[in-house]
Structures are given as structure tokens and as C-alpha cells.
Amino acid sequence: MRQEEPGSPIRIGVSSCLLGQNVRYDGGHKKDDFLTGLLGRYVDFVPVCPEVEVGMSIPRPTIRLERQGDAVRLVDPKNGIDHTEAMQRWATRKVAEIEKLDLCGYVLKKDSPSCGMERVRVYAKGAATKSGRGLFAAELLDRLPLLPVEEEGRLNDPELRENFVERVFAYRRLKDFFQGRWTLGGLVAFHTAEKLLLLAHDPDGYRKLGPIVARARAMPRDEVVARYGELFMRALAKPATLGKQTNVMQHMAGYFKDTLPDDEKAELHDAIRDYRQRLVPLVVPLTLIRHHVRKLRVDYLLGQTHLAPHPKELMLRNHV
Numbered sequence: 611m612r613q614e615e616p617g618s619p620i621r622i623g624v625s626s627c628l629l630g631q632n633v634r635y636d637g638g639h640k641k642d643d644f645l646t647g648l649l650g651r652y653v654d655f656v657p658v659c660p661e662v663e664v665g666m667s668i669p670r671p672t673i674r675l676e677r678q679g680d681a682v683r684l685v686d687p688k689n690g691i692d693h694t695e696a697m698q699r700w701a702t703r704k705v706a707e708i709e710k711l712d713l714c715g716y717v718l719k720k721d722s723p724s725c726g727m728e729r730v731r732v733y734a735k736g737a738a739t740k741s742g743r744g745l746f747a748a749e750l751l752d753r754l755p756l757l758p759v760e761e762e763g764r765l766n767d768p769e770l771r772e773n774f775v776e777r778v779f780a781y782r783r784l785k786d787f788f789q790g791r792w793t794l795g796g797l798v799a800f801h802t803a804e805k806l807l808l809l810a811h812d813p814d815g816y817r818k819l820g821p822i823v824a825r826a827r828a829m830p831r832d833e834v835v836a837r838y839g840e841l842f843m844r845a846l847a848k849p850a851t852l853g854k855q856t857n858v859m860q861h862m863a864g865y866f867k868d869t870l871p872d873d874e875k876a877e878l879h880d881a882i883r884d885y886r887q888r889l890v891p892l893v894v895p896l897t898l899i900r901h902h903v904r905k906l907r908v909d910y911l912l913g914q915t916h917l918a919p920h921p922k923e924l925m926l927r928n929h930v
Contacts, residue, residue, distance in 0.1 A: 627659065634669075635661070653862050656708070663704065674844075698747045701746045716759045726742070776926075808842070851887055852888070866902050
């Protein structure tokens, strides 16, 4: 299985308060144990606090999004200060800086009027609707559409957490490949290694990538990089499902049909079925598959990133 370390550091942007920095409006923080503990062993964090970097104090009056006519403004309602233009100018500069840092992901603070990715409160006429997006988050998502981005609240969902980390490590592999002196043969090998991971997320997306690989010789190299990268990351952004994961594992089990004893084949199919019925997590059938792959030296499956898309020590597939 492809478990080698990435060729370059994995850097993840993050709202500073999630790392335990006392930068919030009340002088406190919102330290996230998963980020600072387990995930922090495998990535380098790049902390950002829009409010502090734009010049607001610690502590400071609360700010919020307000709808004024057709526009949404970032305001300090207590003091009547409008921070919209200052935050937008800073966000434009900051995202341009971030673009040069080779990030592989970003974790935003939920509900924040600067960093919230979705469902941020927008106030109008005394009432609030969860319909907004933080001003910095909007610029980040608009300028870097392929970057894996999540909110820390959503990372409490095991499936969203696994998908985010999977995309972060996949983005690193993609960047490492295209930032090197890649060849057409290398592209075929990369695409082949990612096949089962892509099929577990988006079979149609995998099929759309095929023609790009097949026609790569006749395309400008920059176009290959842009088109393949976009479709690759968009495919992985679609969550893997029980059905698609089951189909992929049944496909892998087919490689053992002529080599495994009947009782071991039955054991494997039982594990896949139990996963399909949510009786066991994904790690159970995949552990059996990895065992047989190593034992029988199935070269094609040994090269598949699906069997080891991120460090096993993260234990993400123990919960999905």
C-alpha cells in the first residue's frame, strides 16, 4: 500500500483561536483538541486571525454581519463602526499571501462573521437568519476553490472529518506530482494509483478524468495540470458512501477469487457485508483486504492509495 511520507510538508491554514491562541473578542480561545493533538502531529499549521490582523483589539466589541439593503456589512453595532471595506481589503491581500504558501487545507472557525464558511448569522431589522458567510472565508473560497476547507464544528462528524483529511493528503500528492518533472507515463501511474479512491467518492468524476489522461500528449501541459487537478479535487470533495465503498471493496475482493481458500473468501465477504449494514466500521473489511494484499502480493492493489490515504494513526476509518 502507498503509505510513503509526502514529498513536501503538509501545511494547513487555521483560525488562530482553534490552536488555543487568545485572540477572540473576549480575550479567550476555542482550542480544538483534534487539530492541536492528533492531526497536529502530521501537519504544520498556519494560524490566521482576521480580526486581529485587520487591527482590532483584544478584547474587543463583538462584530456581526448585518443586511443593509442589498449588501451585507461587517459592523460593530455597539459603537456604530463599519469594518466591511477594511476587512475586504485585508482579506484580498491575505489570500494572495496564502496562495504562495502551498497550503493543502484550511480549517475555519464556525459562526464567525469573518471566518464562518456557511450559516453565519446575518442580522436585519432585529432578527437574524443563518444565511451568511464570513468575509475572509468568502474571499478564501472564491480565490482557492480547490483547497480543502472545513469548519471545526463540522469536523466533529466522523465522515466529514475523514473526507477532509483524505482530501488534504490527496491534494499534497497531487501537488507533489505536478510540481515535479512529471511525464505522461507518470500521469498514467498517478491516475491508476488513485483509481479506487476516486471510485469510492465519484465514479462519474473518475470517468471524466480518463480522457484528460488519454489526450494529455496532445494538450498543453498547463492545461493538463489545471483540468486534471480541478476534476480530481472536485471528485474527492463528494463524500464517499456506504454503497460506493462497498462496490470498491467487492472489486478488490475479486482479485482474490482464485487464490484465497473458500473460508477466507467467505470471511472477507462477510466483513464487507457487515460494513454495508453498518455493523462494523470501514477499517474492519479494509484491514482484511490489506492483509490479503500483502500476503498474496497483489501488485495492482499494493499501489492503490485507497488502502492508505492518510496515516493509520489518525484512526479516521475506525469511525466511518
